[in-house]
Amino acid sequence: MIKVTLLVLLVLVTVSSTLGKYIPKTGKRIPQTLSRGWGDQLIWAQTYEEALYWSRSRNKPLMVIFHLEDCPHSQALKKAFSDDNEIQKMLDEDFIVLNLVYETTDKHLSPDGQYVPRIIFVDPSMTVRADINGRYSNRMYAYEPSDLKLLMTNMKKAKKLLKSEL
């Protein structure tokens, strides 16, 4: 008798916890993360305004990654990028990070056009570091998975902050 009561209770608890939360008709979804797979352990800014504020207030350079979920070049770079512990560690400790799947209204973030993947550095003085670029002359801010060493070199460049006017 006790067993039956317990079973009924268990069923009730299960049903109520299932009923408790909204589930879409198409089935339960995995919550989207701010990292979008570019480094689940990093603390990502959500918007460019937020990222600029963090960059200024913490005096750290900002890395902005433009990418698209359905772009194979973005996906390949993301895989290599998120697997590279040296890059992840330096980003975590010395950078503000932002990844965007949508262009901002700020044209300074697309010095040579709006393509993906594209990585732009911004100095805490709010200056876009157009001088820090990759190896492709037609898409200056694009990187491929094989370019991670160059990206690391560029991150070190970005860490040398521009002198701010005081």
Added chain:
Amino acid sequence: MIKVTLLVLLVLVTVSSTLGKYIPKTGKRIPQTLSRGWGDQLIWAQTYEEALYWSRSRNKPLMVIFHLEDCPHSQALKKAFSDDNEIQKMLDEDFIVLNLVYETTDKHLSPDGQYVPRIIFVDPSMTVRADINGRYSNRMYAYEPSDLKLLMTNMKKAKKLLKSEL
């Protein structure tokens, strides 16, 4: 012998999968979600630009929630809001949703100031619906957990789209 080899293999696999990913000095973090707890099953836009684009292209009204993680009023509203299945369902099916912890540069989103929590509706015609407000005259777009019925009524108002000029 085979067992020992298997064990060694298992240990190696375990060690390499642990070594495989960057872990911050302060310990492993839970990845941030775009929902920030306002509805894990909803598909959230990341930025205002993205949200406006979705709203226009899908002809759905946009709900923008301004909140702060360390604001108890925001937290209380979030709890009630995310537990309300009727609201979650209507948002999922009929709205574009965006939650922000940082103000945008668009002043139309703060018709009577920048406070949290604050819920602003935007029509697909890109018109901020300043006419859809809550019950507090000093903070017209604030809601408390007890105001969810009013919020639902306001969502229905927002679903009646403004006539766009064609």
